[in-house]
Amino acid sequence: EAGVTQFPSHSVIEKGQTVTLRCDPISGHDNLYWYRRVMGKEIKFLLHFVKESKQDESGMPNNRFLAERTGGTYSTLKVQPAELEDSGVYFCASSQVPNGYTFGSGTRLTVV
Amino acid sequence: QKEVEQNSGPLSVPEGAIASLNCTYSDRGSQSFFWYRQYSGKSPELIMSIYSNGDKEDGRFTAQLNKASQYVSLLIRDSQPSDSATYLCAVLKAAGNKLTFGGGTRVLVKP
Numbered sequence: 001e002a003g004v005t006q007f008p009s010h011s012v013i014e015k016g017q018t019v020t021l022r023c024d025p026i027s028g029h030d031n032l033y034w035y036r037r038v039m040g041k042e043i044k045f046l047l048h049f050v051k052e053s054k055q056d057e058s059g060m061p062n063n064r065f066l067a068e069r070t071g072g073t074y075s076t077l078k079v080q081p082a083e084l085e086d087s088g089v090y091f092c093a094s095s096q097v098p099n100g101y102t103f104g105s106g107t108r109l110t111v112v
Numbered sequence: 113q114k115e116v117e118q119n120s121g122p123l124s125v126p127e128g129a130i131a132s133l134n135c136t137y138s139d140r141g142s143q144s145f146f147w148y149r150q151y152s153g154k155s156p157e158l159i160m161s162i163y164s165n166g167d168k169e170d171g172r173f174t175a176q177l178n179k180a181s182q183y184v185s186l187l188i189r190d191s192q193p194s195d196s197a198t199y200l201c202a203v204l205k206a207a208g209n210k211l212t213f214g215g216g217t218r219v220l221v222k223p
Contacts, residue, residue, distance in 0.1 A: 004155075031209065042116070043156070043200065045210040056210060091155065101211065103148075103155040 002026065004104035006092050012110045018080040021107045025074070025094030031055075032075050033101070034067060038088035046090075049075060082111045113138055116203050118214035127223050131188040135201030135214055138182065144204035145177055145184045150216065151197045160186060191221045 005024040013019050025032045034046040046065070047057040051072035060067070064083070069075040079086050092104040117136045125131045133147075144163050148156035162168045162175040162184065174187040184203075188195055201214040 033210070035211075035213075042114070042215040043211075043213040045212070048209055059210070095209075101158065103157070105155045 004092055004094050004102050006090075006104035006107050008107060009105065010108045010110075012112060013082055015084055015111055016081045018078065019082055019109060021077045021079075021090055021092075021109070023075045023077070023092030023094075023104060025092070026096075026102055029094035029096050029102075030072070031095045031097075032069060033093045033095075034075070034077055035091040035093065035103075036088050037091070038085070043091065046077075079109075082109075084111050087111045114214070115139060115212045116201055116214035118199075118201050118217045120215055121218040122220045123217055124220045124222060125191050127191060127193060127221055129191050131191045131195065131219055131221070133186040133188075133199050133201075133217050133219070135184045135186075136182055137184070137201075137203045137212075139203070139205055139212075140179075140182065141206045142182075142203045143206045145175070146202040146204070146211070147173075147175060147184075147186045148200040148202060149195075149197045150200055156200055188219070191219075193221050193223055195219060196221045 032049040035043050037043045045059040048055045049069045052069050066078045089106045091106045093101045095101050147160040149159050150156045160175040162177045168175045172189045176185045198216040198218045200216045202211040
């Protein structure tokens with residue numbers, strides 16, 4: 001069984017540019033989550049999809065962040081325009097039932 | 113006060129010894145508790161979950177939960193150099209599916 005796949009693994013962009021991160025969950029997993037870890041801080045929840053619907057987006061920092069999940073399969077997280085404080089590692093996780101998270105290896109975003 | 117607190121470490125233990133990691137949480141409504149292991153540059157990997165008071169053992173790992181004290185711990189017996197990693201405590205509240213993480217404890221097992 002393929003795991004949760006994220007790409008790119010690394011992205012370096014300039015302040016003000018746009019970046020789109022992608023997550024492919026484990027096939028058949030209805031629940032998809034985005035988390036972020038900024039330097040020196042703990043991993044923090046961003047949002048939760050159930051299939052294509054946003055179940056909880058309380059952790060999204062501001063309206064520069066837009067998450068979508070087309071057809072309940074893969075998900076994208078777009079940051080537009082990127083700011084310096086957006087730098088960090090963005091993790092995606094999926095599960096079929098609550099509690100059974102599998103994390104992807106993350107996308108390291110650096111905004112310069 | 114952070115919702116989930118861990119000592120950042122590093123916790124240095126000799127090979128073969130017991131590593132003891134602690135985690136406290138602030139929300140009394142928390143229902144599920146998890147320990148993840150994260151190697152540098154890799155994804156968090158679930159190693160233990162615990163839902164009720166007491167001990168839960170899985171191989172060399174034992175998780176302990178005390179809801180009255182809002183405390184969860186992880187013991188690693190017979191520590192190996194391959195156990196050197198950051199261990200993340202995560203808590204799931206009664207409502208919703210989002211995990212709240214502590215900052216992690218870095219463990220170094222020295223041969």
